[in-house]
Amino acid sequence: MRLEKFGNELELLLLLTDNNNYTAQQLADRLHVTRRNLYYYLDYLRNSGFQVIKTGAYYRLDPNSKFFRRLHDNIVFTKEEAAYLRRMLEASNKKDIILATLKTKLDRYYSLEGSFSPAALKRIHNNVRTLKEAMETQSVVVLRGYSSPHSKTVSDRVVEPYLLMNDDLDVRCYEMQSDMCKTFKVSRIKSVEVMDVFWMNQAKHSDLFTDIFMFSGDEKLPVKLRLGQLAYNLLLEEYPQSHPFLAPEKDEKHWIFKADVASYLGIGRFVLGLFQDIEVLQDQRFKQYIAGCVEQMSQKVSGFRPVRPTNNEP
Template identity: 50%
Template sequence: MNNLRRELELLLLLTENKDYSVQMLADRLDITRRQLYYDLENLRACGFKLVKTNTKYRLDRHSPFFKRLHENIALTEEEAMMVYRLLDRLPHTDYLSKSIQSKLERFFNLELLTDVGQRRQAESNAAVLREAIQLRRVVILKNYSSPHSRTVSDRMVEPFLFLNAEMDIRCFEINSHTNKTFKTSRAASVEMTDVEWLNEQSHKSIFTDLFMFSGEERLPVELKLGRLAHSILLEEYPAAEAYITPANTPNHWIFASEVASYLGIGRFVLGLYHDIDVLGSAQFAAYINEKVKAMNQKVTL
């Protein structure tokens, strides 16, 4: 086995959902342990991140190589949804298109409407909403079915932002004077009016933070992370890497971002309080202090 082929085989083994010991890897590749250590060092030199647990090795899928590869060939969820919808227009006897749709559903875990009629109604509604956004017009969501209030009624709104691959629409509702997110499939139809937007200054898009909490408000936070907190943050929330920079002290990092709620990041900080310093935001520091006081009261009772 030549060197290139052997190193490619090693890459494949290390990316399987298994942990291999040095001896196991050497046996699989039919090489000595010394040669294997040499190959592992080559991988590290090329930017691959090796994770060692006790005596077992695996390759970190967040290595720069895999991130670049994923960015170049992968579809985003919105792109996947668009492909899915285009395939949905083909005849139902087209088995190839149905096979591709099944793979898209599994791989992207798409939130899909199972009823074809509902999907087409949602697409029809989205077409009117797209035009309304372009023309900055008020629309009426006819016979909108709300699962929260368990009512069916007309909603007069100013639509301004699609979400979730056009399955949701962010609107300013005129009667309640609030921003709400509506499902495009829950309106029997959408009627565009001649009335132009009057409340654009009140339009607020929804924001989803790294910890999967959503809201209109953006709350700045800044943390100083130790090695453990840094590793766990990246393991549980890989997208956090874009908001992390090295700190001035060795083995420490600065995480600076915005969150929609203190709930998600608060749980993270409280769980690793010994390895995290709260910087910057007095409001977030006060939130953490209140949580600590509440926990102390429970412990002393």
């Protein structure tokens, strides 16, 4: 199929997403078509899953359209991935315009500017070095000024550090106060102070479980899904390591996925994105999690009349 066949549709997509306001006549003029033909193109976009919004006389595309969400998930880095790439660029000895441009784009788009200033890099380097020394001597340390995004507090944490992970971005520790093993971001530690005290809780140093969606945690959460052909294909394409956890049903049209996950975030995003082709079989907690996500989405789109999906949607 030649790209030229959809030239006007592609051009219309660009116009409706370039942050400018266009009336129907202005769009028709830019495409060199009649207004009647323009309305055909707009209907084509609607039928293809795009949400065309008209505000007064002006048209635009809703960035929350399913196509854009799937495109975003496929091509945009997570903040952790962007930070990892930024660290690799910082470690490079090359000095050229392209390298500097990439650093600037990552810093601006993912708000990494403060994380890679010379002072921040020196602080992180010192923290990693001190943590490694403490682990070698099995010493207790104080994580001074640790900034927690969950509790929104800055506090000192007395811990037994025993594992650096993710290219030294995270440190796994046993925390005295909570009597739990936790993962701390090295970049959120102001400084590390080694105490003249040796580990006393080594038996409690637990290994971290990482699931096929690359989420890590202490708890293993069982899930069981019934997948259609589309969900089966996409799961294998996006997560090849899922293959051992898949078993075909007798009808040869469905597959059972059964595995443990560390978090419902990864598996939940996959299920919600392909809900028409997936049936959640187990367990009850995961069903409640999905139901809660659906309820939140329903609240965000309240007031809109439901539309039956067309055949060209999965």
